[in-house]
Amino acid sequence: MLPVNTYGVADIKFEQTSTSPSEVKITLNVSPDSPNWQAYYSRLGGLVLLPKGGLSAVQDLTPPEPSGDYNSANSANQNQKPTIGTISLSNNNSQLLIQANQSIQGSGNLDRRTGVYSIRIPNVQLSESLTGPQLGRNSPIYELNVRQVTADTVEILVKPSLGVRFGKLSQPNQQVLALEVRSLRIPNPPPNTNPNPNSNPRPITVLPSPNTSLPPRTSYPPGSVTGTPRGRVLVVIDPGHGGKDPGAVGLRGLQEKNVILPISLDVSRLLQKQGVQVKLTRSADYFVSLRGRTQIANRARANIFVSIHANAVGGGRSHVNGMEVFYYGNRALAAAIHGSIMRSINVVDRGVKRGRFYVLRSSRMPAALVEVGFVTGVEDNRNLSNPAYRQRMAQAIAQGILDYIQRKGL
Numbered sequence: 001m002l003p004v005n006t007y008g009v010a011d012i013k014f015e016q017t018s019t020s021p022s023e024v025k026i027t028l029n030v031s032p033d034s035p036n037w038q039a040y041y042s043r044l045g046g047l048v049l050l051p052k053g054g055l056s057a058v059q060d061l062t063p064p065e066p067s068g069d070y071n072s073a074n075s076a077n078q079n080q081k082p083t084i085g086t087i088s089l090s091n092n093n094s095q096l097l098i099q100a101n102q103s104i105q106g107s108g109n110l111d112r113r114t115g116v117y118s119i120r121i122p123n124v125q126l127s128e129s130l131t132g133p134q135l136g137r138n139s140p141i142y143e144l145n146v147r148q149v150t151a152d153t154v155e156i157l158v159k160p161s162l163g164v165r166f167g168k169l170s171q172p173n174q175q176v177l178a179l180e181v182r183s184l185r186i187p188n189p190p191p192n193t194n195p196n197p198n199s200n201p202r203p204i205t206v207l208p209s210p211n212t213s214l215p216p217r218t219s220y221p222p223g224s225v226t227g228t229p230r231g232r233v234l235v236v237i238d239p240g241h242g243g244k245d246p247g248a249v250g251l252r253g254l255q256e257k258n259v260i261l262p263i264s265l266d267v268s269r270l271l272q273k274q275g276v277q278v279k280l281t282r283s284a285d286y287f288v289s290l291r292g293r294t295q296i297a298n299r300a301r302a303n304i305f306v307s308i309h310a311n312a313v314g315g316g317r318s319h320v321n322g323m324e325v326f327y328y329g330n331r332a333l334a335a336a337i338h339g340s341i342m343r344s345i346n347v348v349d350r351g352v353k354r355g356r357f358y359v360l361r362s363s364r365m366p367a368a369l370v371e372v373g374f375v376t377g378v379e380d381n382r383n384l385s386n387p388a389y390r391q392r393m394a395q396a397i398a399q400g401i402l403d404y405i406q407r408k409g410l
């Protein structure tokens, strides 16, 4: 995972070249006013890519506008505030790095009783495509809660794994905060745990950000929501795919994983606003196995499981558009979500259908899988590229879930 939109680099592409199976081509898409870049062998192994004149030569360049319609509705307020795009573990797990696209400043505080380290960063926003570290079995971090606490303040709570302590919060450069991580334990996997470390990653939780019609800041006391669920109904929202798995790829390169994550985060935020507890199977762009997804729901004894996907058809059939909702055992939840979407959104109706999806069959609670539209369809693709449309879709899905909760008296 590499941060983009810093140093004038809009994206970084890695491709296996077609001529040699042992050769990889790296392409940097740089801004028009960028100096040339050079590649060096590093004495520590690997390659170093640097702009001519060093990083200081590019630090002052404004980050390039994101290309494509996907972000166009946001572009008006794109450059206002720095955004945090990547949180990662580096240096052999000895540092937690928080990376932004412009200068940030943060302050840290260690709760000596719980060992939880909280970092507050004013004047910053979370990127819609924030990526976090995989918190596997041997990760020094047990849990990461990331939250936009006010319109311009982000709070990050870092809970240590057993035998881990946090040191100082430092600033290696203007755009990066680094938290020192000290591991005191012996890296010896405990017995009778899951043999596959990736099959059950602990998710990082990106708590919902406040919407634009934000009430005065004072009504968001810091830390009031994190880990203190208000309701008793627990809904698991499952944004499909993620990380190495883009899901369906449609017209103009629109990727399913990027369409459904913002919708899922919005559904989660809206439900929480109504006092419903929500757990996301992934809250940023990383991979979770199908088994991992239903395990999260089954272990948490969730009341409702809703998986969110987007569709695709091949053969250039761009006239195929529409929304459909699947169920396996219990039809009522799927019907409630479908009804709500059809009431509020102008989209082709492909109905409520029975489908043998793994996440529907293996979840022990009423479950539904929403296909919000076709990334390969001309109409749906245009709509799903539009953040305002995605927000309305999220609202309709959340309303459908609330309708079901009400009808069942949960």
Ligand SMILES: [Zn+2]
Pocket: 240, 241, 247, 248, 256, 309, 310
């Ligand atoms: Zn999918």
